[in-house]
Amino acid sequence: MTYDTQPVRTELFGRSVAFELDKPWASYWMVFLRLIVGWWFLGAGLSKIVEHGVFYDAHGWMMFAAEGTLIYPITSWFAANAVWLPNLMIPWGELAIGLGLIVGCLTRLAAANGAILMFFFYFGNADWSHGFVNGDLMGLLLFLTLIVFGAGRVFGIDAYLEGTDYVQNRKWLRYLMG
Template sequence: MTLRLVMGWVFFYAGIDKLLAGDWSAQGYLMGAASREGSLFPGLWETMAQNYVGLIDPLNMWGLTLVGLALIVGAAVRWSAFWGSVIMLFYYLSGYPLENSLLIDSHVVYIALLFGIGAFGAGRILGVDEYLERTAVVENNPWLRYVLG
């Protein structure tokens, strides 16, 4: 549970900080990723910065905030952990080449932790998922258990 709360706070704070800034944009970061020597997929980052920043900014801000909030309250933990891992994968790939490591950095550690949180079903431990799994909606639709946990 502690790890779920800590990871939740990391995501929630990163997202809410961007939301409250008012003028935050990923465009500068993406252009930096595109122009960095040795960057992976420079064309992808440049295209995202030039053509899709209007979509990337809210996805990033709200994605971080909602993943963090879901982890904190323990709601749809597996679903949230999965999407948190996707966000971290994009950060990892856009940060190449790594400054302090050859292959592994904090983003990979976050991905591993999030998969562990989801696999363990950490939302059932002092989380909303424990309650949700006992509702008629989930009991009548067992596939919903895959997003809870």
């Protein structure tokens, strides 16, 4: 049995680094991660929409759960001046992020928005009673992994879209895909 591996060579902290990446297993893993994270956020968004309807209210979390945290100045400003944005972004953003990841469309854009939400959840919840490593941090790392590896290019709509003339003539669009 032969393995289809491809060496990855780069420089890290001024030192040459090389390791092998097994293409088939890496591809399966990217699709798996994308689908699992997508399902997680799709479910989170849907549950908020079903439970609260169109009128999800993040005001309490922004004012009280985040109080005393690193991001409290930001969340308290939004709670006082533009509460409509988090009220929209949390349930509907989670839903859109989940759908984007599941079908692999605008994957980097979806994952970047998921990373932003997870950043706020991680620093806003500040539930570090068991240490700094918790589920919110793991979610943030999963989104960053999807961004770095361009997970939408593996069995996703992004792979098709990147081959179109429209995207080929506008290379900047590739930063939102894959």
